[in-house]
Amino acid sequence: MKIVRIHNELLGTYGDRGNADVLAYRAGLNGISADVVDISYRDVVPGDGDIYLLGGAEDAAQVLSCEALRGFDFKDCVVLAVCAGFQILGNSYFAGGVKQNGLGVIDMETVPGASRFVGDIAIESDVVGVTLTGFENHGGETNLAGGITPLGGVITGMGNGTSGVDGAVVGNVFGTYLHGPVLARNPEFADLLLECAIGHALPRVSDPIADEYAQWRRASIK
Secondary structure (H helix, E strand, O other): OEEEEEOOOOOOOOOOOHHHHHHHHHHHHOOOOOEEEEEOOOOOOOOOOOEEEEOOOOHHHHHHHHHHHOOOOOOOOOEEEEOHHHHOOOOEEEEOOEEEEOOOOOOEEEEEEEEEEEEEEEEEEOOOOEEEEEEEEEEEEEEEOOOOEOOEEEEEOOOOOOOOEEOEEEOOEEEEOOEOOHHHHOHHHHHHHHHHHHOOOOOOOOOHHHHHHHHHHHHOOO
16 A cells, blocks of 8 residues: 655644555554655655545745645545645635635535634544544634535534535545544554555444543544
């Protein structure tokens, strides 16, 4: 399995690079050999990846990454995009107070929010089948077009903003505002991405530390 970590030098501000390590580890628990490939914004993104990862960033890095990704077709890929990486997959977003054209992978728009959203977040995700927890730190409010499925409904925190949901799911493209990294806090989500990549269900592996950590985080929801 080839896990492609896109533009970590730009989209690595909030530790989302750890999502690749979690995927590789859990693939190994299932007997799947996995390689993590880092792609610089100066490199051509390979088309033979099994899972593509985008993380969070500040405005200037977000714009640079978005421009470098123009022309790459994410449509049939398995993708996890977090925060800034999530925003650039939409039709438009704001950076440095200026409206920017996104990549148009997800039919959504991100506009400046009334305030910055910072703190713990939890969502109930029918897509993953569990409560997901994370940490959000963003100033954007993302508005999904009609028919776009959110990743989940917000229990605590803000997620996409005033709509009461977080993230978006289109095919095998998953977007969210949850840092953490999100897959370390929610191993079931990592397993779902692996299943999307290989095309069939996987048995539940034994990973007591990850399971205990996930349950502890979920139990702390207020």
